[in-house]
Amino acid sequence: MEHEETYLLMMDALDGELAEDGRIKLEAHLRACPPCLQEWQAIMVVHTLLQTTPALSPAVDFAQRTFARLPNRRVRIWTMAAIYALLLLGGVLPILLGVWLAFVLGPVLSEPTILSSISQSIGHALQVMGTVVAALLAGLGEMIVQQPAIVGWLLVLLGIISIWGGVSRQLIFQPAPQQIS
Amino acid sequence: MNEEQVWLDEARQGDKAAFGKLIEAYQTPVYNLAYRMLNNAGEAEEAAQEAFIRAYTRLDSYDPAHKFSTWMLSITSNYCIDIIRKRRALLLSIDEPLPPHPALMSDNSKGPEAQVVMNEQQEMVQALLSELPEDYRETVVLRYWYDLSYEEIAEMMDTTVSAIKSRLFRARRLLAEVGQANGLVTMNDSMVLTAVS
Ligand SMILES: [Zn+2]
Numbered sequence: 001m002e003h004e005e006t007y008l009l010m011m012d013a014l015d016g017e018l019a020e021d022g023r024i025k026l027e028a029h030l031r032a033c034p035p036c037l038q039e040w041q042a043i044m045v046v047h048t049l050l051q052t053t054p055a056l057s058p059a060v061d062f063a064q065r066t067f068a069r070l071p072n073r074r075v076r077i078w079t080m081a082a083i084y085a086l087l088l089l090g091g092v093l094p095i096l097l098g099v100w101l102a103f104v105l106g107p108v109l110s111e112p113t114i115l116s117s118i119s120q121s122i123g124h125a126l127q128v129m130g131t132v133v134a135a136l137l138a139g140l141g142e143m144i145v146q147q148p149a150i151v152g153w154l155l156v157l158l159g160i161i162s163i164w165g166g167v168s169r170q171l172i173f174q175p176a177p178q179q180i181s
Numbered sequence: 182m183n184e185e186q187v188w189l190d191e192a193r194q195g196d197k198a199a200f201g202k203l204i205e206a207y208q209t210p211v212y213n214l215a216y217r218m219l220n221n222a223g224e225a226e227e228a229a230q231e232a233f234i235r236a237y238t239r240l241d242s243y244d245p246a247h248k249f250s251t252w253m254l255s256i257t258s259n260y261c262i263d264i265i266r267k268r269r270a271l272l273l274s275i276d277e278p279l280p281p282h283p284a285l286m287s288d289n290s291k292g293p294e295a296q297v298v299m300n301e302q303q304e305m306v307q308a309l310l311s312e313l314p315e316d317y318r319e320t321v322v323l324r325y326w327y328d329l330s331y332e333e334i335a336e337m338m339d340t341t342v343s344a345i346k347s348r349l350f351r352a353r354r355l356l357a358e359v360g361q362a363n364g365l366v367t368m369n370d371s372m373v374l375t376a377v378s
Contacts, residue, residue, distance in 0.1 A: 011350045042357035045365055046309065050325040050356075053306045058212035058226060066208070066230045067201045070237050074195030 006036050014047055185249060193240045200237050207233075207250065210327065211257050217322040218261035218315070220307050228264060232257040254327065255337040258319050265315050305365070312359045317352040324349055 009026040012018040018026065030037045109118065144151055185206070191199035211232055216225035236243075236256050243252055310318050316338070323334050331342045338345065 007350060007354075011346065014353070039354070039357060042361045042365075043353050046353060046356040046360045049302065049306060049309075049360075049365070050321070053302055053325075055209055055213035055326055056216045056303070057209045058229060062212065062226065062229070063201065063205045063208050066204050066233050067197070069230055069234055070197055070200065071234065072195075072197070077195055 003033070003036060006030075006033075010040060010043065014043070186245070189240075189243070189245070189249060192237070193243075200233075200240075203249070204233050207253055210250065211253060213326055214254055214257050214322060215261055217307075217310055217326070218258065218318060219264060220311050224264065228261050229257065232260050235260065250327075251329070251333055251337060254323070258323070258337070262315055262319070305363075308363070309356050309359055313352055313355060317348055317355070320345055320348045321352050321356070 006026065006029050009018060009022050009029075012022060013026060030040055108114065185203070188199040188202045192203065208229070212225060212229040215228040215232070216222065219225050219228060232253070236253055239256075243249070310321065313321065319338065320334060323329050323337065329337070331345050335342045335345045
């Protein structure tokens with residue numbers, strides 16, 4: 001018998017799943033093969049050692065200290081629900097408004113004279129918007145070049161806002177420790 | 182409905198105290214797994230706490246078709262594996278010898294002499310486990326302390342039953358080799374541990 005087959009038998013034996021004929025085979029091989037016998041004994045020692053080693057328990061106050069660190073699920077659930085509701089409203093309202101406008105204004109706007117005047121005024125509006133955006137960008141560029149201090153202050157303000165955002169989130173999600181009742 | 186399911190339902194509705202009962206019930210298995218994996222009492226406690234916090238915040242994703250214990254253990258072992266990888270990334274030594282934990286012994290029925298022997302046994306086990314790569318270590322720990330089937334371990338570690346079987350056998354051979362090299366022997370049929378320094 002090959003050593004590899006012996007290993008499979010050893011594995012079954014450790015799992016307590018070795019059938020009678022397997023046991024006879026394994027014993028026969030172990031009697032005839034000193035290296036396998038030595039390895040089997042070493043494996044059995046480790047196996048027994050692991051089997052008889054009890055689990056380790058944490059410190060006595062572990063459960064209490066862990067409990068104190070739990071976040072507040074109820075507050076979190078309500079906060080998440082509110083955020084989802086707002087997001088949903090934010091997404092649905094404009095669509096409802098659009099549909100309503102289409103129904104009310106649709107018949108009036110579909111007349112040809114009105115259509116052409118609408119396209120004209122859209123063109124004008126786009127032109128005006130383009131000019132305004134270009135002017136804003138030019139102004140912003142100039143400000144960055146000439147007044148870096150102002151830009152710096154804006155960055156500092158952003159930093160302060162994000163830090164306070166983090167702090168308030170901590171306050172919401174990690175309330176003061178409580179004791180197990 | 183058993184007690185555990187009641188606690189789980191209440192915890193899912195935001196009842197912290199109900200989850201506190203689950204912490205009390207599972208603190209030893211979770212801590213033991215973390216300690217076996219990390220071989221450090223402080224890190225094990227931190228990891229066990231973090232595992233409970235993660236379980237609590239992710240209770241919605243727990244599938245009641247599975248055992249809660251298995252779910253809890255897999256959160257713990259995943260977290261421990263993360264820590265081991267980070268530790269390696271920080272180039273810290275994993276094999277650094279650590280002092281035994283004061284709460285090492287949970288069995289108080291034995292006398293002081295028995296406790297000393299048990300401490301040596303725990304140290305020997307930790308020394309052996311620390312020789313294994315972390316996926317082998319996880320397999321061995323789950324098999325020996327949690328009595329999980331190959332199927333359950335394979336599902337937890339996201340692999341096949343045959344992979345777990347071969348991993349476990351290779352781990353046992355490796356442990357036997359290290360054990361022999363460290364003078365771990367049997368005498369007179371009953372097991373005697375001798376660590377030859
Ligand atoms: Zn052989």
